[in-house]
Amino acid sequence: NAGVMQNPRHLVRRRGQEARLRCSPMKGHSHVYWYRQLPEEGLKFMVYLQKENIIDESGMPKERFSAEFPKEGPSILRIQQVVRGDSAAYFCASSRSGYANIQYFGAGTRLSVL
Amino acid sequence: GQQLNQSPQSMFIQEGEDVSMNCTSSSIFNTWLWYKQDPGEGPVLLIALYKAGELTSNGRLTAQFGITRKDSFLNISASIPSDVGIYFCAGQGGGADGLTFGKGTHLIIQP
Numbered sequence: 001n002a003g004v005m006q007n008p009r010h011l012v013r014r015r016g017q018e019a020r021l022r023c024s025p026m027k028g029h030s031h032v033y034w035y036r037q038l039p040e041e042g043l044k045f046m047v048y049l050q051k052e053n054i055i056d057e058s059g060m061p062k063e064r065f066s067a068e069f070p071k072e073g074p075s076i077l078r079i080q081q082v083v084r085g086d087s088a089a090y091f092c093a094s095s096r097s098g099y100a101n102i103q104y105f106g107a108g109t110r111l112s113v114l
Numbered sequence: 115g116q117q118l119n120q121s122p123q124s125m126f127i128q129e130g131e132d133v134s135m136n137c138t139s140s141s142i143f144n145t146w147l148w149y150k151q152d153p154g155e156g157p158v159l160l161i162a163l164y165k166a167g168e169l170t171s172n173g174r175l176t177a178q179f180g181i182t183r184k185d186s187f188l189n190i191s192a193s194i195p196s197d198v199g200i201y202f203c204a205g206q207g208g209g210a211d212g213l214t215f216g217k218g219t220h221l222i223i224q225p
Contacts, residue, residue, distance in 0.1 A: 045212025105156035
């Protein structure tokens, strides 16, 4: 997972606050994926973005969650009005191109909602 | 949605023993991947498999892409303490852009 940078590593929010998770892909990678991992579970796909475009958001909850990957700067996963059930580890992965290209993961952001 | 059944859920072995774990799916995947995750870290890629029937090695690790494209196994030979961790299989393809992960196999090595 060298090269994919996520911050913060740990984030604590109270119910109702907003959480912003950032991901900078590996150098040369223009495809970003976000996953969520609950304790004792595997990672669940949320959204796939290419620069300035959302390609596949089939795993994103319909409300409160949004993602962007602007032309300049990191990809952002935004969770509005957080609830306790949002507590999880959120991982970002990047790949050089899409479909069938190897995804490399960051170290994750652990979100705790009080 | 697509689901992967990974087994066993956990393994308690002695150092030096060989390890085998597998994943099965009801869906066909075009790529199978095996990752290892240490506590507090992200998954690290171990082996990638691209063709049905493919057998690939990476040091003491060997993985195979099943002929039916619905299963894969990972073997670890002569386990050492640093092999401890959670191993995940992941499938890619079948119309989905994201990876579909198994629930993981916890490997615990007793000295």
